[in-house]
Amino acid sequence: MRVSEIGEFGLIERIKRRLTPPGSDVIEGIGDDAAIIRTDSDEYLIATCDIQMEEVHFRRKFITPDQLGQRAVAVNISDVAAMGGIPTYLLVSLGLPAEIEVNYIDQLYCGMEREAKRSGAVIVGGNITRSPQLIIDIFLLGKVKHDLLITRSGAQQGDLLLVTGDLGKGAAGLRLLDSEAAERDEMIDAQLRTAHLTPIPRLPESRIIAKLQTATAMIDLSDGLASDLGHICRASGVGAVIWAESLPISTATRKAAILTGCDPLHLALYGGEDYELLFSVPPELVAPLQQAVIAETGTSVTVVGKIVSSTEGIKVAIANKFSPLLARGWDHLAQRERKN
Amino acid sequence: MRVSEIGEFGLIERIKRRLTPPGSDVIEGIGDDAAIIRTDSDEYLIATCDIQMEEVHFRRKFITPDQLGQRAVAVNISDVAAMGGIPTYLLVSLGLPAEIEVNYIDQLYCGMEREAKRSGAVIVGGNITRSPQLIIDIFLLGKVKHDLLITRSGAQQGDLLLVTGDLGKGAAGLRLLDSEAAERDEMIDAQLRTAHLTPIPRLPESRIIAKLQTATAMIDLSDGLASDLGHICRASGVGAVIWAESLPISTATRKAAILTGCDPLHLALYGGEDYELLFSVPPELVAPLQQAVIAETGTSVTVVGKIVSSTEGIKVAIANKFSPLLARGWDHLAQRERKN
Numbered sequence: 001m002r003v004s005e006i007g008e009f010g011l012i013e014r015i016k017r018r019l020t021p022p023g024s025d026v027i028e029g030i031g032d033d034a035a036i037i038r039t040d041s042d043e044y045l046i047a048t049c050d051i052q053m054e055e056v057h058f059r060r061k062f063i064t065p066d067q068l069g070q071r072a073v074a075v076n077i078s079d080v081a082a083m084g085g086i087p088t089y090l091l092v093s094l095g096l097p098a099e100i101e102v103n104y105i106d107q108l109y110c111g112m113e114r115e116a117k118r119s120g121a122v123i124v125g126g127n128i129t130r131s132p133q134l135i136i137d138i139f140l141l142g143k144v145k146h147d148l149l150i151t152r153s154g155a156q157q158g159d160l161l162l163v164t165g166d167l168g169k170g171a172a173g174l175r176l177l178d179s180e181a182a183e184r185d186e187m188i189d190a191q192l193r194t195a196h197l198t199p200i201p202r203l204p205e206s207r208i209i210a211k212l213q214t215a216t217a218m219i220d221l222s223d224g225l226a227s228d229l230g231h232i233c234r235a236s237g238v239g240a241v242i243w244a245e246s247l248p249i250s251t252a253t254r255k256a257a258i259l260t261g262c263d264p265l266h267l268a269l270y271g272g273e274d275y276e277l278l279f280s281v282p283p284e285l286v287a288p289l290q291q292a293v294i295a296e297t298g299t300s301v302t303v304v305g306k307i308v309s310s311t312e313g314i315k316v317a318i319a320n321k322f323s324p325l326l327a328r329g330w331d332h333l334a335q336r337e338r339k340n
Numbered sequence: 341m342r343v344s345e346i347g348e349f350g351l352i353e354r355i356k357r358r359l360t361p362p363g364s365d366v367i368e369g370i371g372d373d374a375a376i377i378r379t380d381s382d383e384y385l386i387a388t389c390d391i392q393m394e395e396v397h398f399r400r401k402f403i404t405p406d407q408l409g410q411r412a413v414a415v416n417i418s419d420v421a422a423m424g425g426i427p428t429y430l431l432v433s434l435g436l437p438a439e440i441e442v443n444y445i446d447q448l449y450c451g452m453e454r455e456a457k458r459s460g461a462v463i464v465g466g467n468i469t470r471s472p473q474l475i476i477d478i479f480l481l482g483k484v485k486h487d488l489l490i491t492r493s494g495a496q497q498g499d500l501l502l503v504t505g506d507l508g509k510g511a512a513g514l515r516l517l518d519s520e521a522a523e524r525d526e527m528i529d530a531q532l533r534t535a536h537l538t539p540i541p542r543l544p545e546s547r548i549i550a551k552l553q554t555a556t557a558m559i560d561l562s563d564g565l566a567s568d569l570g571h572i573c574r575a576s577g578v579g580a581v582i583w584a585e586s587l588p589i590s591t592a593t594r595k596a597a598i599l600t601g602c603d604p605l606h607l608a609l610y611g612g613e614d615y616e617l618l619f620s621v622p623p624e625l626v627a628p629l630q631q632a633v634i635a636e637t638g639t640s641v642t643v644v645g646k647i648v649s650s651t652e653g654i655k656v657a658i659a660n661k662f663s664p665l666l667a668r669g670w671d672h673l674a675q676r677e678r679k680n
Contacts, residue, residue, distance in 0.1 A: 004438035098344035124375035
């Protein structure tokens with residue numbers, strides 16, 4: 001069997017099953033966004049990695065080196081934010097085609113350092129090698145106080161599901177980059193392309209959510225709401241309902257969907273690369289959390305559904321009609337939409 | 341200017357110079373084998389990464405997936421050993437061509453886990469993506485007690501230079517793999533190919549050297565003795581003399597050199613990928629160190645030169661004639677031998 005047939009998540013599950021289970025110091029291991037490790041201090045160590053590979057995750061003609069550097073760091077910071085953590089140190093593993101200009105690397109590091117600094121993280125090392133295509137593989141460390149850690153596994157039946165910001169913008173931006181439509185709106189183009197190319201990880205929002213200690217589970221939306229909600233449900237042993245009409249979708253994303261001939265709801269549910277936070281909170285604790293986040297960061301937090309029993313599965317309600325929510329998302333390994 | 345013109349070390353120096361210097365918690369940052377970070381505990385955190393990229397670092401027809409997994413982890417453990425540290429946790433970032441068999445990945449992880457376990461390290465996570473060629477990028481964490489840390493920068497004039505094991509075997513093994521010589525010796529082939537494909541990091545030896553607290557500087561030999569000695573000399577502000585006749589070169593390496601038409605001394609000085617330890621020790625403390633290492637590990641430790649004043653440069657003495665030792669080594673980025 002080829003890896004393209006088993007897909008990314010199938011392969012990760014297989015690897016996890018075959019390896020010796022780690023000791024009790026490993027709080028979260030293979031299969032989560034980041035590893036969580038107990039240390040001597042009162043903070044867990046967080047370790048994560050995420051790669052940007054040319055022609056798989058980006059095309060050089062669409063993204064400046066500064067933007068690429070920012071993006072490569074941002075998607076890793078998003079993984080640390082998803083656990084309620086604070087980024088600390090990062091290593092940069094670069095694969096470089098020989099014809100790349102030194103000036104390109106200068107700008108790449110400029111973007112990486114700016115994004116790292118914004119979250120308080122420091123570049124401390126890495127590795128450089130030759131490669132047929134440009135590769136930026138970032139290894140990010142972070143920390144989180146024991147009682148502020150939020151994993152995927154604590155969602156309880158009755159909790160409401162919330163997301164920061166708005167959904168579908170990452171995928172809408174990608175569609176605009178790929179589209180050759182004659183009719184364009186420069187404002188929308190700029191807004192959504194920026195959202196796609198240089199997502200802003202929700203680190204300040206995550207800090208507030210973590211400190212309130214009311215969120216029961218959290219994940220960042222990298223694969224798409226449907227897919228990432230599936231991770232929370234499986235880890236927590238629960239089901240969920242998403243209320244389609246409640247999903248925050250910006251006017252720009254709706255217009256881009258029309259321009260590129262697709263359904264904005266599809267972008268919001270399955271699009272991926274939004275890097276918003278999806279988390280669960282008991283109903284009575286939702287309002288103070290929403291107020292705290294918007295007051296301190298200006299970011300809206302929207303209730304988009306609720307956690308139900310695992311026997312009810314994962315559904316989306318559109319105009320009071322329930323349909324199973326397929327955990328679709330783009331599977332880079334299988335090179336197809338994931339359906340499971 | 342292209343990155344192939346500036347080369348790997350030139351680019352690393354440039355990146356280091358352009359980035360904001362890290363704070364005082366970063367004991368060793370960009371440019372060393374591993375980053376050393378102060379934490380709340382009495383141990384420094386070590387973080388390093390090293391990649392194995394198909395067609396750059398290995399060819400799939402020459403190495404089994406199990407060997408490749410072992411090798412990918414081993415070269416990272418060698419970097420932690422070079423600081424006197426203990427490996428703890430690792431993340432595996434994989435780039436996979438779609439046609440790779442799942443069974444290949446099983447065996448790859450088998451090799452990685454076995455090598456990790458041998459040093460007490462645990463695989464705690466990673467990332468998988470599609471890639472045109474097979475890529476294994478390992479991110480390894482480790483730890484070292486404050487007073488056991490050995491960096492590149494403490495070598496003192498008058499110290500003797502020592503290496504573990506023997507030199508040139510990694511390069512000799514590579515030459516045998518590449519060679520199509522009719523005349524072969526199966527024993528030599530097997531011994532040197534194994535040395536090249538699955539180097540054994542000198543972790544037990546490093547632990548003894550670190551605990552004795554007599555080594556003033558240390559590095560692992562990945563780029564070649566000449567190149568890696570250059571790193572110690574630059575970091576310590578000293579010069580060095582290597583005594584060519586003292587270099588430990590095995591009979592197998594000498595025979596392989598003859599078979600493939602090259603000078604064994606060249607392999608020992610410039611070959612690289614030996615993953616032995618090169619370190620400096622005050623003369624009066626050499627004998628007890630050699631005895632301790634061989635008694636506990638069976639590994640020989642050989643005096644190969646001495647540290648001199650920086651004004652004397654870096655030289656090799658062959659039959660009492662001194663020549664400048666060029667810091668040559670294979671520069672993956674420049675795709676040529678490095679000469680500086």
